Amino acid sequence: MDRPTPREVSSFISMAFMQLPWAKGFPALALGAALWLLAASPARAAMSDDDFYGLCFDGAPRQIREALAGGANVNARGSAGEGLHWTILTCAAANGDDPETLRALLEKGADANARDEDGATTLMRAAYANENPAAITVLLRAGAQVNTRDKDGATPLMYAAMGNANPEVIAALLDAGADPGARDKQGKRAADHAAGNAPLRKSAAFRRLAKPGHLE
Numbered sequence: 001m002d003r004p005t006p007r008e009v010s011s012f013i014s015m016a017f018m019q020l021p022w023a024k025g026f027p028a029l030a031l032g033a034a035l036w037l038l039a040a041s042p043a044r045a046a047m048s049d050d051d052f053y054g055l056c057f058d059g060a061p062r063q064i065r066e067a068l069a070g071g072a073n074v075n076a077r078g079s080a081g082e083g084l085h086w087t088i089l090t091c092a093a094a095n096g097d098d099p100e101t102l103r104a105l106l107e108k109g110a111d112a113n114a115r116d117e118d119g120a121t122t123l124m125r126a127a128y129a130n131e132n133p134a135a136i137t138v139l140l141r142a143g144a145q146v147n148t149r150d151k152d153g154a155t156p157l158m159y160a161a162m163g164n165a166n167p168e169v170i171a172a173l174l175d176a177g178a179d180p181g182a183r184d185k186q187g188k189r190a191a192d193h194a195a196g197n198a199p200l201r202k203s204a205a206f207r208r209l210a211k212p213g214h215l216e
Contacts, residue, residue, distance in 0.1 A: 047067045047070060047071075049073055050078075052076055053076060053077075053088060057091065057095050057096070060101075061104050064104045064105065068104065068105075068108045074088065074109050075088065075109070075110060076088050085117055086125070087110065087122065088105060089102065089110040089111070093125060093126035093130060095129070095130075097132050099132065099135050102138045102139065106138070106142045112139055112142040112144040113145055118152075119149075119150040119151035120150045123148075123156045124148075124150060124159045127156040127159040127160035127173060128159040128164060130169070131164060131169065133169050133172040136172045137172055144156075146177050147178060149184075153184035153186075154184045155178065156178065157173045157179070157180065157190045158188070158189075158193050160173055161200070162196070162197065164200075165199035165200070167199075167200055167203035167205035167206065170203075170206070170209065171204075171205045171208070174205070174209075180209050180211075189209075191206070191209035194210075
């Protein structure tokens with residue numbers, strides 16, 4: 001049996017509707033047109049990985065949720081032209097300042113411990129570039145590993161020490177159990193990396209890193 005066309009579907013529904021006692025006088029033509037348009041409308045295609053990746057830079061949480069509801073790939077990665085093939089979550093964590101965007105992605109199954117080509121995790125990229133400690137907390141609560149290492153042996157705390165100007169990010173990682181005594185493959189600790197981060201030098205967070213045994 002052939003599938004009915006949108007016009008046949010709308011005609012059938014319109015005829016059935018007009019049999020209802022309270023439907024007398026309703027503009028049947030307008031109803032039929034509306035039903036035909038509804039039946040003829042194709043399903044909305046899911047956002048492409050590249051478009052979704054672009055949205056992660058400055059998209060509002062509402063836009064992210066709408067894209068996900070429409071079938072966007074929550075674990076999509078940037079194309080070859082995007083450098084290290086970061087995931088959507090990594091991109092949002094490093095570039096956005098609204099933790100709700102991260103929550104929206106994590107709720108749909110984004111991998112909080114996915115790695116890029118350098119072996120860096122989402123938490124590492126966020127620790128380096130995102131000055132909002134709430135973003136760090138969201139990732140940690142989602143299971144991001146606080147003492148994991150990249151290819152060079154660097155930890156999320158070291159990333160924060162190298163590049164983040166907000167001492168509260170350092171504090172958030174330390175409070176979550178980050179090890180200030182860990183060394184990378186060059187033998188450096190987080191405090192050694194923080195020595196070149198001027199905004200941290202006079203902070204309480206730096207003093208926590210540089211307490212005896214954590215700095216040489």
